[in-house]
Structure formats: C-alpha cells, structure tokens
Amino acid sequence: MSAIVTTYRPADLAELRDALTESARAGQRLAVAGTGTAQWGGLVDADAVVDTTAMTGLISYNPTDMTVAVRAGTRLADLQEVLAEHRQWVALDPARATAEGGTVGGIVATADAGPSRHQFGGSRDSVIGMTVVLADGTVARSGGHVIKNVAGYDLAKLFHGCLGTLGVVAEVVLRVHPRPAATATLAVACPAREAFTLGGRLIAESLEPAAVEWTCTRPRGPGLAQRAEAAREQRDGTLLVRFDGTTNGVADRLRRARALAGEHAAEGTPEHWQKAGRLAVGAPGDTVLRLGTAPDQVAQLVMDVDRLAATHAVDAAMTSTLFAGVHTVRLRDAPAAAHAAVVESLRMAHSAATVCRWAPDLRNELAPWGDPPPAVSLLRAVKRRFDPDDRLCPGRFAPWF
C-alpha cells in the first residue's frame, strides 16, 4: 500500500474535472472519499484521494416539480433539512446519513438505503439524473430533471453501488416526496419467522406499510446456543411496521394492524428505529455485514446467525428489511478471526454479502468479497470501458476486478 501524497478537494464540477484530468496526466491511482462513513468492500491502494466534501450545496430546487439537484458531497441529512422546510423529503433513510453524516454521492456509490426501501426502493429508485466525471476527466450527464424520462442509458444506475470504481459522482438529481401528514409505528415483539408472516398479512390486508423491519439487538453471545430456542420462545426480536399517511388514515391502519398482531403489539417509538439504525451502522471495533436473500429466507438466516454466533463466541445482532430481502448483521466483541469465520460461513450460504464495516485486523483474516455474482464478466467489461487503466479505487472489488 503506497502512501497517499495528494488530496484533491474540488468545490464543484469544473474543479473535479480538472482534478481528474490532472491525476490522469500524472497516472495516479485514486481513492474517492466523502465524509468517510463507509469503507465497503476491499481496501483501496491509491496514490491520491479525491475528497468530495467541499462539493456541497443545492444546485436547484423547485418544490412544485418535486425534484432537487445537489452536489454530491452534500450531506443527505443537510439536504433533508432543506426539503423539510417545504414538507418534502428524499425517500432515503440509510442509518449512516443521520448517524454519521453520509453524503448523497457516497450513499449512491454504496447503494446504501434504510427501512424506507420497503416502499420506495433504494437510491437507484430516487436518483433521476446524475453528472459524473470519469477517470480520464470526461464529464458525462445522464437522466435529467424530470421524474419520467427514458432518453438514453441511465448511467446513474451503473454508479449505484460502484464504490467509486467507475467514476466520481459530481452532481445528483433526486425525486422528492411529500412528507406524510402523520406517521406511526407498530412494534410487535416476535421472532423473525412470525414477523415475516405478520408483515405479509399486513401487506395482504392492503394496509400499505411504508416500512417493515425486523430487528433484534439482543447480543447472541457465548453460551446462548443452548438458549437459542428458548429465546425465540421468549419473543426474541421486534417487528417494526411504519405507516405514513393522513392523520385519520394512519390511526385507522395502526388500529387494524394492532388487532391483527395480537397481544404482543404496542405502539412503536422513534427510539425503536434509532436502535435499528445504530445497529446497522455499528461502532468502531464492530464488523457490519449486509446480506441479500429472498425475503422468505429470513428465518433461516437468523438461525444461521444464531448458530454461528454461538459457535464462534461472537455477539451478533441484526436488522432486516423483510420484504426487500436485505439484512444487516453486526458482529461485536470477539477476535477478528471469529468475525471472519462467521462472515465466511454466511457468505457460503448467501453469496450476496458486503462487508460494510471492518473490525480491526479483520482485513488480515478475510477476503474483501466472497463468490462473484453471475454477471461478473460484465462488471469487469464495464469497468474496463470506464476506467481502462484501473486508476479508480483499485482493489475495491478485488478479487472480482
């Protein structure tokens, strides 16, 4: 790993283009960083870093059009604050946006999202236009400022989850949604299997939940293997169902959902969601793993996590966006080798896995990625066309490319 000697800190698109052109001339390998809230995937071996945190601010915002254009280094939380003045929001709530100040560009590049992805999808579904700068300094726009638009390829999708390997996101146009007049949460103490069944019922009853999250913050620590079954009996975990809408509508739906949920239901609080968010972000020393499965695999995954946590004496907690099939597992309080063993086993069973936070020394124990997705040759081909000299974030997707 070479030492980083140069930091570019452009303030706008033109400066970013100049920085990338200059770095191309110098043949530098580049890392890209926003507020540094995510070090997903492999470690980057770079000569210089492009720091996007000076590229901030709104470029245009017309509330009646319900779209907003921002520079990529703008913190999502700051953007939400501006939109809130007009009773609007970008329908993205990844925990790190509020907890750690994640930037719009960083959240797009990591494909991060929070519980609201149940209704609104991820950032891929909110981004309607994007301006990027490629490794050679080429500035490319795609999409636009209107919600409905099929002209040309949607390059923004490519940058969703690219972890900085295809180019640097300079500007992002997002669609915004009205803030609901009312919102309420149903909290039901129950294990994952029940949560999935109940969530499915609420959906089938057309109660239109905005978020359906199952979260379990109980440390599944040493000695808990024997008690795992008992713990499930004790209604281990909490189903959180959020309803957004009109005041009467939300009250009515909460009442009906509560009736369906039975005796273990209560009205949830913001603290419920904050706990799930803290879990998803983790803390220094933790390992955080994000996994994708078919939604109905959640109970199996919970069993796997329970078993592995017990076997390797790791505290494990998890939160699942049930019907998006997205799960975040936090590992805590054990040597890196134990974290590595848990991640390895989970990767074998569920290949769509990303390590979002690395415990100290974990990188010595664990490859950045598990088995590649079926279309890995296409990922490589796209990378070659966008960054033929492999100068952008080299190592991020190692060993896939």
Add this chain to the structure above:
Amino acid sequence: MVIFRIVEMTSRAVGTSWPAELAAVLGPDSVITDPARLRTYECDGLTGYRVVPAAVALPRSTEEVAAAVGVCARHGISFVARGAGTGLSGGALPVADGIVISLQRLRRILHVDPVNLRAVVEPGVTNLDISRAAASHGLYYAPDPSSQQVCTIGGNVAENSGGAHCLKYGFTVNHVLAAEVVLADGTVTTLGGQSQHLPGFDLLGAFVGSEGTLGIVTQVTVRLLAKPAQVRTMVADFATVAAAGDAVTAIVAAGIVPAAVEMLDNLAIQAVGASTRSVYTADTAAALVVELDGPPDDVAELFDDVQRICRDQGSTKIMVAADAEERALIWQGRKAAFAAVGRISPNYFVQDGVVPRGRLAEVLGRIAAMADEAGIRVANVFHAGDGNLHPLVLYSEADGEHDRAERLSTEIAELCVELGGSLSGEHGIGADKACSMPRMFGEDDLATMLRLREAFDPAGLCNPGKVFPTPRLCGERPGPYRPHPLETAGVIERL
C-alpha cells in the same frame, strides 16, 4: 403514408450459410425467410419506418434464443429482439440483412410467488396477463402502459415502460428484480437477484430501458403489489387548459400523490366522444382524470381535498365515478384516446416529451401557439401528474401536410428539452428520435453511454441504429431533422 425504405443498410458482410445454420439450431418451422411473411415484421407501432429483415427467428426457449444469437455472433449478423411490436419509437425496427428474434413463443408464466411478492415470467407474456395470474392472490403488477393488453413484459423491460400510474408507482425499472438475458455473444447471464441488496453496480437498472441494445431478456422476475383497498376516480372539467395545469400543480403542492393524474384537452375529448360511450363533457376545454388509491380513510380524506382544490382552481364540473363500471368507462376513454384520434384526423404523430410539472401550463400554451402558427391541430392527452406530454399532431397526408406536421412534432419534443425536460417519457428514443439526442445530451454524454454499450456488445450487433445518432442516419454532424443525406444520395427513398 410516407415510408423511409432503407435500401442499402447492410449490417455487415453477410455469409451464405447462416440461414441454414439458424434453421439447423432452431428447426425449420422456427425460421421465416419467405419475403411475404417477413413483411409482418417490417415495422413496430411506429409504422412510418419500415425495413424488411433477412429472416425472423422464433425461438421457444432461452437456449434457443442463445443459439440464434450465437449464429448471429459467429456470422456478424445484426439482430433485433421483438415482443408484440407495439413500441412507438421504432425500437423493434429491423435491420436489413439482419434478423428479427421474436420472443412471442416464450410466453409462460413460470412462477407466481405470493409469499415473496413476485412472479417469474418469460418475455412474451403480456403485461396484463401478469396481473391476471396474480389476481387470485390479491396481487397485481403495477406498471400499466396503455397497450397493456397486448404489449409484452420483454418489451416493457427494453423500453422501461410507464403508464398512467407512474406518478405513485414508478416505472418498469422500479418493479423488475432480476432478468435472465442473452448477451450479444450468445452467452446467458442473470442481472439482479432475489434481494434489493446486490454487491457490484446495478447492471440490471442500466439494462432496463436500454431499448434492446444490450441484450435480449429471456426471463423476468417482477415485483407484485397488493391491490389497493380503495380506488376513487374523478373527472374535473376546466375552462382552460392552463387552469387544469394549475390544478395539477396545486394538488401536488398540497402533498398529495395521486395514483394517476391525466389530462385531455377538448380536441382529445371530441375524439374520445366520437368513438366510445364517453363520460367526458363534450364542450369542456380540458378535463383532468384524477385517481387516488390506497387505504380507505386516507383515500377518502385526500379525495375530498382534491375535489376542493379543483373547485378552488375554477373547475366547472366534477364527476366522481360511482362504481367500478364508471371508473372503467373513464379509463376506457383515456386509454383509447390515441386510437380515437384516428377518427377525427386521417393521420397523426404521437409525441412523448416531458416537462417539469411546474411548466405544464407554459408548455401547453406554447404548443397551442406553435400549432396555430403551423396551421396544424394538436390534441393533448397525457400524464399530467409527471409532466409527460402526448401531443397528437393531426394532419392529412393527402393534403400534403406531412412535412409541416413532422416538423411541428419535432419542435414540440425539442421544446420540452429546452424547458428542462426530456425527449421521451416512456415511448423510447428508438429509431425515431435518435437524431434528436444531441439536443438533450452532449457528445461526451453520448460517448460515455456508448462505453456501456461496447462493454455489453463490442461488435455492435444488438439492435444497431437505435437510441444513438449515427452519421449514417443523421449526417456527419448529427442533428435533428436535417435533410437526410441518405435520401439525397438516393440510398433511402420515400415511398
């Protein structure tokens, strides 16, 4: 009807043995080479462009699609995928000396999974049949292009089709979880997956809406939604188109997201009235169709709000659909509007531009002025909620109005770009608007998009000549609607 016949647009040096090879891998009954039968495939829903392909392949499975594409790859033959052929931008226009690969025989619904809220289908399944298959579980597939009874999900994936309910529910790309695709080299891969979390960048999202230029989809996993508990629909009349546009803005400003907001102007209403049991007021200047769906209490409250807003904005009459039958009549009129226009005008062009919603009234005013100046009638029937215009430019071929109408139609699309919008909201660029792309995107933008194309299809065999302007079709400096160099050179002719 004016037809561009492309006489000399060969895809590549063509060998002699490939038709035999195609017949060998697919079986002779799956390959069409008879010139009379090939004519069926010479155009899609954009009938002004016609090219007869060298052959049509009718594979029955993913393996057969891959085999057909493999033959093309080995021989350097261009291929164009085709579903139901309802596209309105010439996206399925064949390439002369190339083949058309029809997906009509891949029409099985493989799996409806009510637990995971999804369905796995083959590309030839129609949009509406997915919802029909899911109906017994109380589920449906949300995107609903007007052609949903006939258009296929494969075509919807290629075009990122929308429909009337995009405002609340989004487009095809928001509802496709995974796609099995045959790439231009004949290999098969899967994009997307079982979950919203997938390591690596979003190739599926880039593939959806690529208009058949990145590969052929052979299997699609779509999301299914629970049917809303309540649907309420109204038609609100307005004295001017501008007032109707302002009402749309006011509804949205109130924080209401209707399932659909559609506008018809008087000319469109006249057309609809002439052809169906019309529920629209014959002499109103404009009508808004507003539909809300969702949980009953929410819908009831917001539906009242929408009516109040419409009245505040000067609505002259509000008709609320009393039951499902009346709602169906409202939608029947709206969805049949394009075809109905054929009854008030011998010929017409359909435009598909988009403007930021806040500029609706402005763009409609300018279109009216442009139409007056050109002496051409323009009917407007469109998705007002998301600013997606469908001006219908009415003209008479027999009276020699074609060129004037085509120019006006192009000017309207380009006006949308000028106002900060887009050339196309849902019909696609295809062959129709490729030459207008430089109005919306710079050279570097288009070159960057082409990097993606080259990554998927380095040989350029997959639906060539679509989406991107080429010197061959648009002139050396691609720009919209210059005199056609191929035409002047006698390479293409007007029929």
